[in-house]
Amino acid sequence: MYTISGKLRTVAFVLMILGAIGVVIGFISSHKSLDEVKEMLAAENAGHHGGGHEADTKAHVVAGGNDHSDNAHDEGAHDALADTDDIAHGDMNHGDDEASHAMAESGHDNANHDDKHAEHVQHQLANRPWSALYVAAFFFFMISLGVLAFYAVQYAAQAGWSPLLLRVMEGITAYMLPGALIVLTIALLSGIIGHYNLFVWMDPEVVAHDELIQGKSDWLNLTWFAIRGFIFIGGWYLYRHFSRKYSIAQDDADDNKNFIKTFRISAGFLVFFLYTESMMSWDWIMSVDPHWFSTLFGWYILAGMMVCGITVISMVTMYLKSLALLPKVNDSHIHDLAKFMFGFSIFWTYLWFSQFMLIWYSNIPEEVTYFVTRFQDYQLPFLGMVVMNFVFPLLILMNSDFKRIPWFVIMAGVVILAGHYIDVFNMIMPATVGDQWYIGIPEISSLLLFGGLFIFIVFTALTKAPLEAKRHPLIKESEHFHY
Amino acid sequence: MEASKVIHAIYTDDDVLMAAVKKVKAAHHHIEEIFTPFPVHGLDKAMGLAPTRIAITSFLYGCVGLTVAVVMMNFIMIEDWPQDIGGKPSFSYIENMPAFVPIMFELTVFFAAHLMVITFYMRSRMWPFKKAENPDPRTTDDHFLMEISVNNNEDELTNLLKETGAVEINLIDKAH
Numbered sequence: 068m069y070t071i072s073g074k075l076r077t078v079a080f081v082l083m084i085l086g087a088i089g090v091v092i093g094f095i096s097s098h099k100s101l102d103e104v105k106e107m108l109a110a111e112n113a114g115h116h117g118g119g120h121e122a123d124t125k126a127h128v129v130a131g132g133n134d135h136s137d138n139a140h141d142e143g144a145h146d147a148l149a150d151t152d153d154i155a156h157g158d159m160n161h162g163d164d165e166a167s168h169a170m171a172e173s174g175h176d177n178a179n180h181d182d183k184h185a186e187h188v189q190h191q192l193a194n195r196p197w198s199a200l201y202v203a204a205f206f207f208f209m210i211s212l213g214v215l216a217f218y219a220v221q222y223a224a225q226a227g228w229s230p231l232l233l234r235v236m237e238g239i240t241a242y243m244l245p246g247a248l249i250v251l252t253i254a255l256l257s258g259i260i261g262h263y264n265l266f267v268w269m270d271p272e273v274v275a276h277d278e279l280i281q282g283k284s285d286w287l288n289l290t291w292f293a294i295r296g297f298i299f300i301g302g303w304y305l306y307r308h309f310s311r312k313y314s315i316a317q318d319d320a321d322d323n324k325n326f327i328k329t330f331r332i333s334a335g336f337l338v339f340f341l342y343t344e345s346m347m348s349w350d351w352i353m354s355v356d357p358h359w360f361s362t363l364f365g366w367y368i369l370a371g372m373m374v375c376g377i378t379v380i381s382m383v384t385m386y387l388k389s390l391a392l393l394p395k396v397n398d399s400h401i402h403d404l405a406k407f408m409f410g411f412s413i414f415w416t417y418l419w420f421s422q423f424m425l426i427w428y429s430n431i432p433e434e435v436t437y438f439v440t441r442f443q444d445y446q447l448p449f450l451g452m453v454v455m456n457f458v459f460p461l462l463i464l465m466n467s468d469f470k471r472i473p474w475f476v477i478m479a480g481v482v483i484l485a486g487h488y489i490d491v492f493n494m495i496m497p498a499t500v501g502d503q504w505y506i507g508i509p510e511i512s513s514l515l516l517f518g519g520l521f522i523f524i525v526f527t528a529l530t531k532a533p534l535e536a537k538r539h540p541l542i543k544e545s546e547h548f549h550y
Numbered sequence: 551m552e553a554s555k556v557i558h559a560i561y562t563d564d565d566v567l568m569a570a571v572k573k574v575k576a577a578h579h580h581i582e583e584i585f586t587p588f589p590v591h592g593l594d595k596a597m598g599l600a601p602t603r604i605a606i607t608s609f610l611y612g613c614v615g616l617t618v619a620v621v622m623m624n625f626i627m628i629e630d631w632p633q634d635i636g637g638k639p640s641f642s643y644i645e646n647m648p649a650f651v652p653i654m655f656e657l658t659v660f661f662a663a664h665l666m667v668i669t670f671y672m673r674s675r676m677w678p679f680k681k682a683e684n685p686d687p688r689t690t691d692d693h694f695l696m697e698i699s700v701n702n703n704e705d706e707l708t709n710l711l712k713e714t715g716a717v718e719i720n721l722i723d724k725a726h
Contacts, residue, residue: 420648420651423648424648424649424651427648428648428649430637465609467605
């Protein structure tokens with residue numbers, strides 16, 4: 068039996084406390100009055116240009132893409148439509164309208180426009196701690212859900228190499244339930260006690276003036292969103308609960324009934340999971356941009372969560388092995404995990420690029436605003452994550468010998484995890500804080516908070532059962548696994 | 551130096567063969583060659599063969615393929631005739647790069663795969679109309695053959711091989 072070391076527990080609590088303090092600071096410091104925001108903007112303007120206000124606001128309208136609809140403006144829909152026209156230079160009629168509109172605003176109505184712009188920025192600033200919390204919560208939740216799916220695959224495929232690692236996976240999936248509930252709670256709270264800081268479609272005033280969201284309101288409404296969320300979480304939890312129960316029962320059984328039961332529910336779970344994971348990705352991530360849609364989005368999220376999940380499995384395995392708690396796990400198990408990290412990194416890139424390239428190539432205005440925003444305001448994280456999630460693991464994990472060296476795999480894993488945090492960051496932030504993003508106190512503290520919670524829950528769960536499944540029918544094969 | 555005389559020891563089971571290889575190696579005899587009808591897992595390790603470097607060549611060929619793709623498309627699409635085709639930005643390579651990625655990928659794979667296969671054929675001396683170097687046709691069906699060089703120690707070797715479970719031991723004069 069594994070007992071959580073006092074040191075690790077302390078680390079987890081320190082992370083949680085530091086994180087919680089930072090999150091509170093983030094929430095307090097994000098409430099700025101309109102005057103403060105105006106001062107900030109004036110300082111920014113003075114900093115980088117002399118009098119080109121018109122050009123600046125125009126650029127902002129284009130850059131803003133569809134996230135104009137994100138604040139409580141009454142012209143959400145109009146703005147978003149006009150933006151896309153600007154980019155595409157399509158529909159001349161409409162484009163002219165917008166041009167004259169912008170001219171009028173910046174020319175005669177300058178004060179009014181300044182107010183609106185400041186209000187917009189004020190709202191973005193208020194969104195930041197919410198988004199930071201949400202990104203970090205989703206990131207850690209996604210790790211454990213990815214592990215749960217990987218775990219189910221191991222059973223459904225009757226993999227012979229992995230049974231020695233099943234308890235490690237069970238430990239990590241212990242975070243799935245609290246993690247998922249936290250994500251859903253933040254999402255719901257942002258619409259109930261917050262000012263619709265994450266999902267604009269939760270704001271009745273925006274919906275009232277936005278025909279596009281009205282058309283989607285049968286799916287995107289708070290009640291149905293909550294019910295769906297609980298159905299997803301319930302289903303995932305049931306699988307996790309029973310597979311864990313059977314796995315422990317199998318230790319003392321004298322037949323393989325428990326294994327067969329897990330095999331069956333794993334196959335069923337994988338079907339349920341693929342549907343619910345897709346819908347979860349529309350609900351919890353894609354709907355922050357309610358004007359945008361992409362068909363392979365669910366797969367894209369899946370690939371990201373699988374990489375992160377497998378990376379964390381290998382990290383926890385190597386940590387426990389370094390404490391001599393998993394004596395039967397050998398180089399070949401690490402090698403296999405590293406191969407999965409490598410493969411799923413490339414799979415993630417494939418989906419990322421497919422989504423990007425199809426939209427870039429056809430350049431349809433209503434789709435392309437998504438990437439225009441990211442390219443203009445998030446260039447470094449957007450392109451940096453491709454390097455971290457693709458180029459780095461591709462070159463580092465290609466060599467077969469390197470995949471057996473623990474510190475090498477850990478190093479690759481750290482970069483992969485950081486890269487996928489930025490991936491989630493890139494999915495949420497442009498829609499909520501726009502160009503007001505920064506990786507500062509709110510973001511890092513949220514990471515620390517949920518990181519600490521993750522460590523605490525995972526390693527506590529690992530103490531609840533022997534680290535080695537005893538009577539798993541394939542455990543012998545796993546012990547002798549050699550690649 | 552290749553011995554002029556060799557012993558052919560024939561086995562009918564790959565496990566027996568593996569044990570025999572280990573024994574012969576332990577007795578410090580030089581195994582010239584082993585012929586098997588199918589890959590025997592771990593045989594190369596037991597014989598002490600150096601690991602293959604073909605994966606490294608493949609990586610390098612892939613780099614060549616990527617370079618060919620980039621240089622080719624940069625010249626054709628950007629430098630030679632930068633036409634406006636459906637509004638694609640042909641001003642610089644990087645601006646239009648997403649459109650080139652499928653070709654970059656395919657050429658990388660194409661070069662890596664084909665050149666590696668050709669390297670394999672060349673290094674293992676395989677080509678059409680090549681004369682088969684098979685000492686005993688049964689080794690392509692269900693027999694395993696170990697070829698050991700002889701340096702005036704035939705009796706000792708024969709005894710050793712008999713102990714390892716060889717079903718047939720032949721002394722062969724190798725014509726040079």
